[in-house]
Amino acid sequence: MSEATTPRTRPGSGVVQVTGELIATRRAGAYQHLTFVAPGLAELARPGQFVALAVGGPTSANLLRRCFSIHKVSPSGTYGGTVDVVVAAHGPGTQWISQLRAHDEVDIVGPLGKAFPLPKEPVPCVLVGGGYGSAPLFWLAEALRARGCHVEVVLGAATESKLFGVVEARRYADGVTVTTDDGSMGTKGWVSDVLPEVIRRTGAAVVYGCGPMGMLKSITDVATAEGAVAQVAVEESMACGVGVCMTCVMPVVDKHGVTKMVRSCVEGPVFRGDRVRWDAFSDGLCRVPDDAVGAPRTGGH
Amino acid sequence: MTTTTATTTTSTAVDMSVDLAGRRLPSPMMTASGCAANGRELGRFFDVAELGAFVTKSVMADPRSGRGTPRMAETPSGMLNSIGLQGPGITSFVENDLAWLKKSGARTLVSIAGNTSGEFADVAATLRASDAFDAVVGVEVNISCPNVANRGLVFACDPLASAKVIALVREQLPRDVPIFAKLTPDVTDIVSVAQSCVKAGADGLTMINTLLGMVIDTDLLRPQVAGVTGGLSGPAVRPVAVRAVWQTRAAMLEGRLPFVPIIGVGGVRTGRDALELVAAGASAVQVGTATFNDPSAPVRVGRELAGLLQDKGFERLTDVVGIAHERVAR
Numbered sequence A: 001m002s003e004a005t006t007p008r009t010r011p012g013s014g015v016v017q018v019t020g021e022l023i024a025t026r027r028a029g030a031y032q033h034l035t036f037v038a039p040g041l042a043e044l045a046r047p048g049q050f051v052a053l054a055v056g057g058p059t060s061a062n063l064l065r066r067c068f069s070i071h072k073v074s075p076s077g078t079y080g081g082t083v084d085v086v087v088a089a090h091g092p093g094t095q096w097i098s099q100l101r102a103h104d105e106v107d108i109v110g111p112l113g114k115a116f117p118l119p120k121e122p123v124p125c126v127l128v129g130g131g132y133g134s135a136p137l138f139w140l141a142e143a144l145r146a147r148g149c150h151v152e153v154v155l156g157a158a159t160e161s162k163l164f165g166v167v168e169a170r171r172y173a174d175g176v177t178v179t180t181d182d183g184s185m186g187t188k189g190w191v192s193d194v195l196p197e198v199i200r201r202t203g204a205a206v207v208y209g210c211g212p213m214g215m216l217k218s219i220t221d222v223a224t225a226e227g228a229v230a231q232v233a234v235e236e237s238m239a240c241g242v243g244v245c246m247t248c249v250m251p252v253v254d255k256h257g258v259t260k261m262v263r264s265c266v267e268g269p270v271f272r273g274d275r276v277r278w279d280a281f282s283d284g285l286c287r288v289p290d291d292a293v294g295a296p297r298t299g300g301h
Numbered sequence B: 001m002t003t004t005t006a007t008t009t010t011s012t013a014v015d016m017s018v019d020l021a022g023r024r025l026p027s028p029m030m031t032a033s034g035c036a037a038n039g040r041e042l043g044r045f046f047d048v049a050e051l052g053a054f055v056t057k058s059v060m061a062d063p064r065s066g067r068g069t070p071r072m073a074e075t076p077s078g079m080l081n082s083i084g085l086q087g088p089g090i091t092s093f094v095e096n097d098l099a100w101l102k103k104s105g106a107r108t109l110v111s112i113a114g115n116t117s118g119e120f121a122d123v124a125a126t127l128r129a130s131d132a133f134d135a136v137v138g139v140e141v142n143i144s145c146p147n148v149a150n151r152g153l154v155f156a157c158d159p160l161a162s163a164k165v166i167a168l169v170r171e172q173l174p175r176d177v178p179i180f181a182k183l184t185p186d187v188t189d190i191v192s193v194a195q196s197c198v199k200a201g202a203d204g205l206t207m208i209n210t211l212l213g214m215v216i217d218t219d220l221l222r223p224q225v226a227g228v229t230g231g232l233s234g235p236a237v238r239p240v241a242v243r244a245v246w247q248t249r250a251a252m253l254e255g256r257l258p259f260v261p262i263i264g265v266g267g268v269r270t271g272r273d274a275l276e277l278v279a280a281g282a283s284a285v286q287v288g289t290a291t292f293n294d295p296s297a298p299v300r301v302g303r304e305l306a307g308l309l310q311d312k313g314f315e316r317l318t319d320v321v322g323i324a325h326e327r328v329a330r
Helices: A092-098 A137-146 A166-172 A191-202 A213-225 B090-103 B117-128 B159-172 B190-199 B235-253 B271-280 B297-311 B323-327
Strands: A016-028 A031-037 A050-053 A066-069 A072-074 A082-087 A105-112 A125-130 A151-157 A175-180 A206-210 A229-233 A249-253 A259-263 A270-272 B018-020 B023-025 B029-031 B072-075 B078-081 B108-112 B136-142 B179-183 B204-207 B211-214 B229-233 B262-265 B284-287
Touching: A016 A082, A031 A092, A050 A082, A066 A082, A066 A092, A072 A137, A082 A092, A125 A137, A125 A191, A125 A213, A137 A151, A137 A166, A137 A206, A151 A166, A151 A191, A166 A175, A175 A191, A191 A213, A206 A213, A213 A229, B023 B136, B029 B297, B072 B229, B078 B235, B090 B108, B090 B117, B108 B117, B117 B136, B117 B159, B136 B159, B159 B179, B159 B190, B179 B190, B190 B204, B190 B235, B204 B235, B229 B235, B235 B262, B235 B271, B235 B323, B262 B271, B271 B284, B271 B297, B271 B323, B284 B297
Parallel strands: A125 A151, A125 A206, A151 A175, A206 A229, B029 B284, B108 B136, B136 B179, B179 B204, B204 B262, B262 B284
Antiparallel strands: A016 A031, A016 A105, A031 A082, A050 A066, A050 A105, A072 A082, A229 A270, A249 A259, B018 B023, B072 B078, B078 B229, B211 B229
């Protein structure tokens, strides 16, 4: 390995930067499911955290890392610790990652961000995933059931091929509900159509969600209306993933009721749903609420 | 495949130390303002004291939210950002961030900004009065951030406005704390702005800041960042940085500008990139956007630079500063 790619991280920092070797890659509906050997990463990771992958090698014209929630880790696999991610090929970076072949190497930084908080008591939980946003939920389900929680999973997507992990969900959860916008699988409609019934039936105290912003807002609305707490993992675009670029900020209310533009990579990606200022998001943009700390005065920034 | 968990210092025969306007730094390598937050985040990847200096994100008088999102667009070998100088304000900065940097043993180059020249001075005054001020090896005066609603606030587009800011900041800081004016390449003549800044009391120059650019989302057919325009950075802008450093160093060699140290910044990703800026006339080098790609880039580039100098048979980094000017084909 060249000097340029020698991984470096400091002991006790909770994060590693490693050259990961791809050992398995396969289609999963509309997505690509990849397994990397990533020494030292699996042991540190918890459900809800993510990894940041470099794209295209050390001279790539695509400088920015692509961040993916961790689907699962195996600390003691045959090849050493592994980490799995699920990728949707949208642009040049994710296309490059999706087309990697076995034994290709990728620079990986992780685990990053805050994990899903786990309840102290064995309370019923509902896990809601939109598209490949369900990727981190199965591992979470496992952790919750290990604590004695009853776990139900709701998976939603535009169409059948955009669902991820329906078969896995049945293995990891006590109940699974599927919705598709076009009715090609499960109930026709949105996850928010079936969620109230699932929360009521299970008596869920916590609803965990991961998926597009609009869906996380509706999960939060439904959970709040049903008296449950929503814990949502957001998908903000990030340039670095490690807290230095300030591109992934969003307005979040702190425990004192003050709105701040916080970095979703280090203060998130998991937030309590009722703390997120959903009113600031519209049309793919997020404005700074007028009452946020340091908000632009007349004339703007 | 290995996971290196210990910080190792590559021993080298090359003397990498630099004298930056009276401050001796063991290494020419720095972070670039706005690309490294204020220390803790990168402290997970390397020892911040290993750098010549840690350059903090520009801090203003009051807390500032920055702009809405999206704030970023990837571009070929670069990126466009429209953060809008988000920050905690100088009071919180000195109590939390600067205190942490001091505790970590980091030599700190504090980047300051202001809406008015008076605000720059106020920020400098609060900095000077802080308990952690002895961690400060210099102040970088960001007169060139393009991400402000009023483009007239890009002081560095106007020699007189630049001079006023520098003079007011100079008054607030002890003589032995050097100040560096950070310049924009988006001007007709960067040398005239540099002359103005040095005359007003700048002890050195940092160049370049980002270039004003714009990206349009071709699916939605609207500007991709919420701030409409943004600052372009990354390897794509390196030739502009090399040119700016070259022109300014040339002016010094021609006697049009006193010799002051130049900190080169713009598109540095490897030791070879850093060497370009040094050969053009930079005494120190900042690593910015490349840090987003590789969090340990600021120290890695320093190791690569030292290795290159050793391979080429140089004993001191300072012997290479501006060397390309002596080698121009005549």
